[in-house]
Every structure is written in structure tokens, then in C-alpha cells.
Amino acid sequence: MTTAYQKLEDINKRIHNFGHLGAILSWDEAVNMPPGSGEARAESISELYAYISEVKQNPEIKELIEKAKSEDLDELQKANLDLMDEGWKKSNVLSTDFVRRKSMTNMKCEQAWRRLRSENNWNEFKSLMEEVVTLIREEAEMRSADTGLGLYDSLLDLYEPGLRSSEVDEIFNQLIAELPSLRDEITEFQQSRPFTKPEGPFATEDQKALGLEIINAMGFDFNRGRLDVSHHPFCGGVPEDVRMTTRYSKEDFTESLMGIVHETGHARYEQSLPRTWISQPLGQSRGMAVHEGQSLFFEMQMGRSKEFIQFALPLMKKHLYKGGNEEAWSEENMTRLYQHVTPGYIRVDADEVTYPFHVILRYEIERDILDRKIEVKDLPEVWDAKMQEYLGLSTKDNYANGVMQDVHWPSGAMGYFPTYTLGAIVASQLFSALETARPEVRSEITKGEFGNINKWLEENVWSHGSRYSVQELMQKVTGKKLNADTFIKHLKNRYLS
């Protein structure tokens, strides 16, 4: 006889299969789809998401969950059942029709954004963004009414389940208190450490060959994944078929390369989720803070370390160096380049010292949007004011490099941004724990040996899937909850010595 729990596993397997379609189609939309196909694609994907939402809302699921609770389950099955219950509640807040409207609205805005950003066209973007915000607010209000959480927390909980903005505030307040003086100190320290940029042009295919060699060394499984190009780099697809993207600049290979290393962190996590649980909630990656913890472990903790530069420089030279300007291609210069701290407009290009301010300003704006303290029309002004306050830069009339720079808001994602900086903290805590456990880690990086590092991450993080909340996971692996101390210590070590 099939148990209620087995029936639930089958239903989740089905949801997983439909999710696969959506994930690959969304990747295709960003990477391949010709612009004129946008509307048809938006309708098809929205149809799919509406249907998935319908499947998830089947009342039978709730009955099966209640029944399964009294069945004889092992510990992992119990954890899986708890996650099903959590998912059931979240899925039942929004009507199928709302899911469809939201998907259509977000995709329309995101598709237009790709063009409008390059045109710096705020006016046309604004009205599309207003439609998106209307639905985000509605969603937050419905979720808040359902869970009793605050508006912001009701969205944050979608991206990092269990985490609350009070915990975020505590961490961000510490960063606001300590980072500005640290940044000034670093800036002064780095004044006597100038660097030069290697001169291009660097052919796209050479950059790609370099990237492929490096991510191959880092353990990316090409049998179950790809690397392509998109407007906004991301790691998408499904654990069985991970689709990373980057974008190449002919003049500067360094950012694209580190972007690829970043996405490889996401990809390794996805590719190392527990295979036997892959179609179940337990087998999914946890929240986005944990996810970003992996990508920033790869990019910031490893990738921008002097040990990594030692490993990567010969490969950079092999693929890109055409002679001349030897100074720019030295280990010391490349390390200084990759560790240079300077405020900039673009979040994804920011160094790890100024990055938190990019996140904090977005977090503050998102909260005020949800609380209806500001409207979409106010965004450029508010953005400019906060950029001046936190980074000393003005984005007046520069929408493309200001409020229109990220894909998140146009695609309807608010409550997501904090997970980037929490991810930086996760990464620093994980690396510190790893270094304590295995002091040889830095010399392994120098040699391009990532096998043991991957093994440690797999055992301690990746193989757990969604079993633990980010706080539980940090406590278990690093002995401490999420906190900014290790991160700040890491910054001091790296940038002031």
C-alpha cells in the first residue's frame, strides 16, 4: 500500500519536474530568446507557474501531510515532511490567478528593462515598475496577513526561510557603524599600492577558454551544466543541469573572470545537493543567503585571495597575455587589482568592503516601498541621496548605473538583496571554519587543488540541502550564528596587512 508520505513524495516529484521546465525556459529567455518572442514566452511561463501553483494548492496535499505525520518516518523523511508543510502554507497565500498576473507583469517589465536600461530610459521603465510594485505590495500584505510577519519579513522569508529583518538589522547596523572608518583606513593604506590594468582587447573566446579552465579546476561538472552569456550574470537551471552565465568585456577580462568564479560557487552547491533527495523539498538548496555564501566563498574568500591569483595568473597569461606591459601581469599587481577598494556605481562590480552599502541602500528602499513611504516615482531621487550618503557618488540622471542597474526589482524580487551581504558573512564564517579545520587550505588554493575544499563544503553545507535554516547551519558548522565579526576580521586581515 502506498503511504501518505509516498504519495507526497510523488506529488513533489511532479512539482520538481514542472519546475525543471520553468527553470530552463527562464534561462533560455535570458540567454537565447529573441526580443520579439517575449510576449508569447511570458504567457507560456505564466501559464506554467499558474499551473504549478494550482498543483501545490491541491487540498489533498494538506490531508496527506496530516496523515503522514502519524506514519513511521525516519529523521530525514520527517524533515522533508516539515518542509512540505512549510511549502504548502506558502503556496496557499496567493491565488492561481494572482500568480499568473504577477508572472506576466514581472516578465513584461524585465524584458523591457533589458532594452530600457541600455537606453537609460527611466520614464518608460517607471510605469512598468509601478505595475510590478503594486503586485509586490499586494503579495507582501497577503503574506503578512497570513503569517503575522511584518511586510518585509513576509518577503525575506521567501528567499531565506526563517530569517527575520531584526536579525538583518543587527548585522547591518554593525556594518554601518564599523565599515566607513575601515574603508577610509583601507583607502589610505592602498594609496601607496598602485596597480595597472592589463591592456586589451581580449577576445571573447580567449576569455571563455580561461574561464572554462578555471571552473573546471574548481570542480564544475560540465556533464551536468553549461556556461553562457547573458545581460545580467546569473546561475540558473536545475541541480541536474546548471546553467551559469557571464558577460564579457573586450577591454577588461578581470571582472568577467571573477564573475564566473562567483557563479561557480552557486553551481557547485546546486550540483552537490543530495542526489537521492533531488526531487524533494529536502534536496533543494536552502535560502539565498546560504547560496550567496557559496558564491562569495568562491569569489571573495578564495577567488580574490593572493593564493588564488598565484594559481590563476599562469592561466590568465596562457590565454590572454600577448607580450609587453609585464608589470601589469605580475602577481603583486594582479592581487592589488583584485583587492582594490573603491566606491563605484555598480553593485555587481563592487569590492567586498563597499558592497554592503549597495545592499543596505536597496534594503532600506525596499522597506520604504513596502511601507508605502516612497513611491516608484521617488526612486531616482532616493537612490541618489543614499548613494551620496553611503558611497559619496551621485547617480543623478544616470538611471542605467543607478536604480535601473539590477534585474531584481524589474523581475519582481524584493526582500532578496539582504541575502547578498548575509552571504558575504556566511562565506567568511565558513572559510574561517574551514581554515581552522584544515590549515593547509591556502596552500591548496595556490596549487589549484580544490578537491578537499569542495569535499569539506559538500560534507558541511551542500549535502544538507534544505535540512537546516541558515542560523542552524552556521551554528552547526562555525559554532556561531550569523554575525559580522568574522567578516570584518577577514576584511582587516586582507586589506590592512
Place this chain on the structure above:
Amino acid sequence: MTTAYQKLEDINKRIHNFGHLGAILSWDEAVNMPPGSGEARAESISELYAYISEVKQNPEIKELIEKAKSEDLDELQKANLDLMDEGWKKSNVLSTDFVRRKSMTNMKCEQAWRRLRSENNWNEFKSLMEEVVTLIREEAEMRSADTGLGLYDSLLDLYEPGLRSSEVDEIFNQLIAELPSLRDEITEFQQSRPFTKPEGPFATEDQKALGLEIINAMGFDFNRGRLDVSHHPFCGGVPEDVRMTTRYSKEDFTESLMGIVHETGHARYEQSLPRTWISQPLGQSRGMAVHEGQSLFFEMQMGRSKEFIQFALPLMKKHLYKGGNEEAWSEENMTRLYQHVTPGYIRVDADEVTYPFHVILRYEIERDILDRKIEVKDLPEVWDAKMQEYLGLSTKDNYANGVMQDVHWPSGAMGYFPTYTLGAIVASQLFSALETARPEVRSEITKGEFGNINKWLEENVWSHGSRYSVQELMQKVTGKKLNADTFIKHLKNRYLS
């Protein structure tokens, strides 16, 4: 109040949206998917097709169809309703579970085929193909029982609705009777017309640039379509987002180029289907004989004509000619090359005189498979015998270039092959009708002016979607039903003068 007919249109819109997902995912599977992801992809796509089959089998549809029959509909709506009725019947033959099993079995075999063909590995392929054939036979038997059609006709009807194998036999018998002597005559005629192949290597990106320029001239809409690379060239995607593929050989650009021209015929058809009906059965392309009629109109009627070579040669030179060997790059040599008739192993590379034999041998084998006169294990031997009979070539031990060369059987498609040669006949009848209506067509091709040609095809064929059966369409546009006369006349004109 919503009428029954409107409800049916909504249901078909939904089916269209889900079909979009399947079409792009199948394209992705052939073009992008890493091999290790095959199983997960097969499960997801099979889940989707099973669900689409479930949607199509909803008994409410039948009730709505009956109700709509007495509603006040215009002529096009009536035609659309008839097609819905036809679709309803076809969808109800196979159980959802059968659809899922068939999809899984076919995808497993097709995925393995990509690898096994390159390994010439018949033994491993055989057992997978046996599973596929078991289901094809089951399907044919179920469909035959449902419709009263013969086994072969019950499958042929899926690919070219309304066409029967008795009509196919009549045409094929004429070809078997007339083509061998014509081929011998042409072979003799061509002995005094030698040609040389342009010498490579030809860089893939140069070949691609050439292809893009040519299909752009032929009216391919890049705003709603793409050109990529796959193991077996095809035209997939959806009318709103057409995905053509080709494969490049560094040594020989000529086949790939004509392959692209071929797929452009398919693509123009899809892109020119009536937009207001795009989500409805009426707005779909008709059968595969009509479809292949468009691709062969582009490739054979236009592409391999001396007028087309006149237009394309300067572009070939611009992208690929690096000096030397001038003779090979002359109009006369290139025309001889593109019109050379010689028996070969590979169907997709065959000239239009020997091509029908590739189709006829497959057609005969398929019939015997369905009639259980031969088994999968007999295929190599039967194939070899028929190749010797029809083309004078042996494929003994050469599975890769013999029975394993096509994607159709491994992907579960039997009853499809005849549409290729019927397409050649459609193409010749259409071109002849066009030339009668517009005698200036050849001089337009010489100048690379395809606008009026496309317009004529759009008015006479493409804009009708699925409104007419292939026989009705041929009668309407060319004044005659499908027959081999015009095709044979075309061959004589082109190859013996």
C-alpha cells in the same frame, strides 16, 4: 456570456502555451543540454506531455465541441472547430500513462543515439530501438482500432492529416518506375560536366556569417527566431520563436549552407502563419508534407537553381574565399557542384534525384515493421539489401551511415518519412504555379529579391494555416492533386539541359 466556442478557444490557448514550453525545451535538449542531464530532462518533458494529454482528454472539451456546433460561427471559426474535433479524437486514443511512457522511451533512445551513432554501436542501440518499436506498434494498433485506418495510415495521418498510403503508393510507384532510367541518363549527361570542390578549411564563424546574410535576404525574421548548431539539423521552436539549427563542416561549407536555406523554408512558413489564429488549431502549420514542401521550395526549387547560385556566389566569396583556385569559385562550377547527382549513404545530403529512394526504402521498412514482417534485429540486413537495390551501395557494418543515420526512428517517429518526398512534389508543384503566375520569379532570385516570392507563398500557402488538407491545398493553388509529373518534369529540365 462566454460561448462554448470561446471556452474552447481558451482551452486551446492554454494547450498552445504548454506546447510552447515543450517545443523550446526539446530544442534546448538537442542544442544545449549537457549529456548528463538527459534523464532529468526526459522526466520533465514526459511529465509535460502527459499533462498536455490529460488537458486534451478532458471530457468537457467534447461537450463544448458538440455545443459549439450549434453556435453562430463564421467560416474560419467553423474550420477551427472541425480541427478541434479532429484533435479531440486523436488525443483520446492514447492514455496519459502511455504518452508518458512513450515520451520517456523515445527520449532515452534518442539521447543514447547521439552517442551510439558516433560510435557505430548497433548492438547497444538495438535494444533501445526495440523498446521504441514496441510502443510504436502498440500506438499504431490502438489508433488503427480507433479509426479503422490501416496500421501505417494511422501513423501517417498524424504527420499529414488526411493523406493515405494508397495515395503515397501511387506516387512512389511512378517514381520507382521513372527515376532509375532518368538517374542513369543524368549520370551520363553529367560525366562531361566535372566540378571541383572549393578547398577549406572554412571557419565556422565565417560560414555562420554567410548563412545569416543569406537567410536574412530570404526573409527570416531574427526578431522571432534564431540559428544554432545541433547534431541533426532541424527547425523547431514555435511560430513566435522559431529555432533553426544546422551543423558545420570545416572542410565543406556547401552542405551546411544549403541546409540553412532548407530550414529557412520551414521557418518562413512558421513565422508567416496567421497571427490572429496562432494559439488555435487553425493557425498551426498543416502537415509535414506541406511543411517539407516549403523547405524544399527554398532548398531545391530555389536554392540549387543556377539563379540562386548567381545571387549567392558573391556572398560565398565575400565570407569564405581566401584567394587561389578560382575555377572552383566560378558560377558554372558552383552550379554543377550543387546540381551534381550521385548516390550516397546519407539521406539529408542526397541530391533531389536520388533522394526519393532514401525515402522509399524507409517507407517500405516502416510498413514491414508495423506489419511485424521484420524485427529491429533485421534492420541492418534489410537496410543493406534495399540500399544495394535502390542506390547500388552497401552499408554492411556501417550502421552510422546506414540504419542509424536519422533521428526519426530513435525518437519514435514512424510514418513521417514519406512526407519528405511528398514535400519535394509539393515544392515542384508550387514553384511551377508561381512561375506561371509570375514569370519574373527566376530573375528575382538572381537579384536576391525574395519579397514577392514570400508574398506569393504567404498568400497561397502560409496564411491558410491548417485550413486545407494537402490535397485540397494543392488542388486550390496548383490546379492538381499531389502527383509526380511536375516533379519529374522539373528534374528533366534542371538536369538534362
